[in-house]
Amino acid sequence: MGNDYKQTMNLPQTEFPMRANLASREPEWLKFWDDIDIYRRSLEVNENGPTFILHDGPPYANGHIHMGTAFNKVFKDLIVKYKSMRGYWSPYVPGWDCHGQPIEHQVEKNLGPEKMKEISQAELRTLCREYAMKFVDVQASEFKRLGVRGDFADPYLTLNRSYEAGDVKVFAEMYRRGMIYKGRKPIHWCYRCKTALAEAEIEYGDETSDSIYVKFWLLDPPASFAAAGKAAVLIWTTTPWTLPANVAVTLAADADYVGVAVGGEVLVMAEALVQAVAQATGWESFELVRDAAGEPVRVKGRELQGLHYAQPVHEGVGGVIITGDHVELTTGTGAVHTAPGHGEEDYLVGVKFGLPSPMPVDDRGVFDEGGGPFAGLHVEKANPIIIEWLAERGVLAAAGKTTHSYPHCWRCKKPVIFRATEQWFISMDKTGLRDAALQAIKGVKWVPGWSVNRINSMVTDRPDWCISRQRAWGVPIPVFECVKCGETVADDTTFAAVEKLFATEGADAWFTRKPSEYLPEGVACPRCGGTELRAESDIVDVWFESGVSHTSVLDAREELRRPAELYLEGSDQHRGWFQSSLLTSVGAYDEAPFKTVLTHGFIVDGDGRKMSKSLGNVVSPLDVVSKYGADVIRLWTASADYSQDVSVSDEILERTSEAYRRIRNTFRFLLSNLYDFEPGDVVAWEDMPELDRHALVTLADLVDRVTRSYDDWKFHQVYHAIYGYCGTELSSFYLDVLKDRLYADEADSVSRRSAQTVLAAVLTSLVRLVAPILSFTAEEIWQFMPEALREGIESVHLAGWPTSVGELVAEHAEEAAALRADYVVVLEVRDAVTKALEDARNEKRIGKSQEAKVVIWAAADQSAVLQARDARELADMFIVSDVALRQKLVPTEDGVPVPEKALFVDVLPADGTKCPRCWNFREVGADGLCGRCSSVVQG
RNA sequence: GGGCCCGUAGCUCAGUUGGUUAGAGCGCACGGCUGAUAACCGUGAGGUCGAUGGUUCGAGUCCAUCCGGGCCCA
DSSP states (O other): OOOGGGGGSOOOOOOSOSSOOHHHHHHHHHHHHHHTTHHHHHHHTTTTSOBOOEEOOOOBSSSOOOHHHHHHHHHHHHHHHHHHHTTOBOOOOOEEBOOSHHHHHHHHHHHHHHHHHHSOHHHHHHHHHHHHHHHHHHHHHHHHHTTOOSOTTSOEETTSHHHHHHHHHHHHHHHHTTOEEEEEEEEEEETTTTEEEOGGGEEEEEEEEEEEEEEEEBSSOOHHHHTTSEEEEEEEESOGGGGGGOOEEEEOTTSEEEEEEETTEEEEEEGGGHHHHHHHHTOSSOEEOBOTTSOBOOEEHHHHTTOEEEOSSSTTOEEEEEEOTTOOSSSTTSEEEEOTTSOHHHHHHHHHHTOOOOOOBOTTSBBOGGGGGGTTOBHHHHHHHHHHHHHHTTOEEEEEEEEEEEEEETTTOOBOEEEEEEEEEEOSSTTSHHHHHHHHHHTSEEESTTHHHHHHHHHHHOOOEEOEEOOSSSOBOOOEEETTTOOEEOOHHHHHHHHHHHHHHOTHHHHHSOHHHHSOTTOOOTTTOOOOEEEOOOEEOHHHHHHTHIIIIIITSTTOOSSEEEEEEEGGGGTTHHHHHHHHHHHHHSSOSEEEEEEEOOEEOTTSOBOOTTTTOOOOHHHHHHHTOHHHHHHHHHHSOTTSOEEOOHHHHHHHHHHHHHHHHHHHHHHHTOTTOOGGGOOOGGGSOHHHHHHHHHHHHHHHHHHHHHHTTOHHHHHHHHHHIIIIIIIIIIHHHHHHHHHHSOTTOHHHHHHHHHHHHHHHHHHHHHTTTSHHHHHHHHHHSOHHHHTTOSOGGGSOOOOHHHHHHHHTHHHHHHHHHHHHHHHHHHHHHHHHHHHHHHTTSOSSGGGEEEEEEEOHHHHHHHHTSOHHHHHHHHTSSEEEEEEOEEOOTTSOOEEOSSOEEEEEEOSSEEOTTTOOEEOBOTTSOBHHHHHHHHO
16 A cells, blocks of 8 residues: 555664575574584683583484484573573583494494404404594584574593593492492393494394193192102293293292193193193193092192192202292293392392202203203204203103294304393492482482482392493403402502593503503402402493492583583483493492482374384474474474473474474564664653553563473473463554554654663563573574673673563552553453454454444453543553453342343444544544644644 | 383473363464564463373372383393
C-alpha cells in the first residue's frame, strides 16, 4: 500500500538476518572465539569466583562422534557456560580414553597377520598411539564445531605420561592397603594363537559338538531315592573335555527334582525335563520314583544342596551339589556340570560357594597331570576318548551330537576354550571397599533420583574387579615377579621408581627397558632374596585407567581439584566410569571423587528404538550440523527431558528448527526496534506506562524461573520457559501491542522511549539466558546489539547473568504483585475480545482488529480491574480502535439487580475515520490524520 | 532370565499429597494482516492418559499382570 506517511514513522531497522544460515555462519563465530581466546577469557573474568568443576568423562578415541557423544558434550558445555556466566571459575578440560583392546584390535586388522608377526610390541604400541591420536584430533574438531568450549589445546589423554603415572599412584595406594590380589579367573583362550581373547575378538558361529548325558553317583543319596536303586545325578554337557575340572553340580534352587528309575538305577533330574531327556537318551521304559501314596517323589533343588557325588574322572574324589540362578530348565537335565576353571558362570557360582577352580589344561590346550587319566592329551582330541572312557565305566547315559552357537577366535577362526588363568583383582570385601563405597555413595547427590538405586545395586552385587588384561596397548600392572621363586615384588620403592619412570618416559619404557635399569639397587624378592626381576606382562583394565582420572587429571592439573562438583554421563556409566572412579577413589582416598553425578538417558529414534545401521535410523550429528546448524543440536539437547531416553528424528529436528526460528525472529524484532536507542533515552520505572512496568515484571519472573531451572539441572524447563515467553508473552501480546507506539509515536517521545527501555531490558536479559544453549546465535545477536547495550563486553559469554531487572522489580515488589494479579484478568478479557473479533472477522464484518470497536459487558469479578484502566489503554492492549465498558445487571428474586457473572463482548465497526498513518479509526483533522499522528508529522 | 528406568494429543513438555468436562507451546486446518513479511496475529480440530484387571464414592495420579522400549548384566 503506497503510503507517504511511512517515512514519517519509526519502522524497524536491522541488519540482523532473518535467515540464520547457521551451517555456514557458525564457523565464523568459532574463529572469533579463537581470536579472542574465549576459554582463557571466560576463566579470567571469574578468577575470584567460586569454583565449579565439571570433570569430563573421556570418550573412546575411536571413530567419529555420534548423536550420543554430541548430546553428552553439548549438555556438559551448556552447564559449564551457564556456571561461567553465573560467575563461577569453571575450567573444562576435555579428555580421551586412548588405550584398550578396540584400538589394538583395529590396528592389528589394518596391519594384517603377516606384518603383525614381524613387529615388536613396542612398535605395535607406537601404531596404536598414532591411531588414537588421529581420532582425538577428529573428535576434538567435531566437538568444537558443536560449539563446545574447553581446553582443547591441552586436553587430557590416558596415554599421556603424567596420566600413566597417576595409574601407578592409585594402584600403589590400593596395593599398599591390601585390596589388590592375584587370583584365577576363566577367560576366552585360543590355544592355537596361545593368547587371551577379549569379548570383542570372539566371533560366534554354529558348531557341531558332542552332547552327552553322564551319571554322577551320589555318595549320600536321599533315602527316598536310594530305596529304588543306586542313585546318581544326571548331567548334560557339550564339552566332555571339561569333566576333569568338574568340582560341582549346580541345581535350580526352586525347581522340582525327581528320581527316574531306569535299568535298576535312579537318575535325579529336573521334573520339567524328564520327557525331553527320555527322548534324547532313548529310554524305552522308565518310571518316576514314587512314595507310599503313589505320588512321584519331588525334591526342591535347595534340599539337595550339600550332597556329594563321585567325581566322574578322578577316582576317590568327591564333588558337591550346589544351587545357582543360572540353571535353566529349557535344555539339559536341570543339573549343570560345573567346572569353575572353564566357564564364567561356573566361576562366579564357584566363588560364591568357595569352590576350587582346577585348571588341568595348559596354554597349548594339553592336559597336565590334573587331567588324571587324560594327562598329555590335547583337548581337541579328548572328547571321543573321554566319552569312551565314561562308557566303559558305565556312567555314560547317552551320547549324541548337537549344533549350537560357539565362540571362535577372530584370528584363526577356530573354536576357543574357556580357561582359568592368573589374574589381578581388586577385592571388594577384604578391606571393606564395598562397604566404604556404599557409604560414599550416600554422600553424593545423584540426579535423577533413580540413579542412586542403580549405582547401589551395582556396587552391592558386583564380584571382585578383575583388573588385568593380557594385551599390549595399555598401562602395565606395575609390579614385578621374582624370576627365581615367582613371588610378586612390589613395595613403596618399586612403585616410586615405576611412577617416576612413567612420568618421565611413559609406560612404553616398561616394554623396552629392563627393571634393573630403572629400579634402585638392592630391590630384592622378599621371599627368596632373588634380585632378578621380571616386569609383569599384563596390562590394566581400561576402566581402571579412566577411573583414576580423579588423580591423573583432577589432582594433577593446577586449575582442577578433587572432588569435582560434577560428573555427567549416560546411564551406562553406572557400571563403567562412575563405578570405576568411585571404587578407585574410595580405595585410595576413602572418598568419592564427585559431589554430584548427573545421568542422562540414551539417544533413540522417534519410536524410542536404539539407533542401528540395520534399522537405518541413525542420525549423524555432523549431518544435522550441516543441515540445521550446531545451535539446533544444542537447542534439541536442551529441550529434552534427559532423565529418560532422548528421541531424535527428522520431525523432532524440524520442530526444533522451527522453535529456533521463532526465538531468532523474536530477537530480530527486538534488535530492529532499538536502532535509535541511546543510553540517555532510558525511561524510569515511575514514568513508564503500566503495560511496560508489567512487561518488566514478566521479564523478571522469566529470569527467575529460568535461573532456577538451570540450577536444578532442568534444561528442558529452561527451553520451554524461554520459548513460551517469546511466543506467548512477547510476540502475541506485548510486542504486538507495542507496534503502534513504537512505529507511530514520536521517535523521542517518553511513550516510545519507555517501550524501548523495556525492549532493551528484554534483549539484554534474554540474550544472556539463551547464551549457554544457543551459543552461536547469542553471540551473533550480541554483535548486532547497539554499542551501549553491550557495555563494552566483547562476547555475550563474558557478559555475566542478568540481574538488574530482577532488582528493579524487587524494588517495586508490592506494585509488581498487584500487576501480576490484575493482568491475569486483563489477559482473560483480552482472550474473550480476540475470540469475538475472530467471529466478526468470519462474518466479514471486520478485517484487521483496528477496524473494530468493542463493547465489553464485564463479569462481576473482572469489572473492577477493567474500570481501573481507561478505555484507550484497554483499546491499545486489545489492538482495537476503541473500548466501551458496560456492566450487565440481572434481576434477582428479591428485586435487587446483581452483576452478570459471564463476560460478553460485542464487536462494532469503529467510530471515526481510518487514520492513513497509523491505521487506527479516529476523529481526523483537516490533514486527514488523527490527533497523535498530526502532531508527530508536524513535529 | 535378573537389576534400574520409561510409555499423557503428530512433536516437545505440564499435570500438587488420587477429586469438577486432562493442560501449554509448536505443528496441522481455516482465517486475518501485508509497517517483524521465506515473518506476524487469531480461531479451530486433535489425547480417555501403552493394555487389562483391581483398590476407592472417585485414578493419568495407588496396586497387580501383560505389551512395547532403553541401559546394564546373565
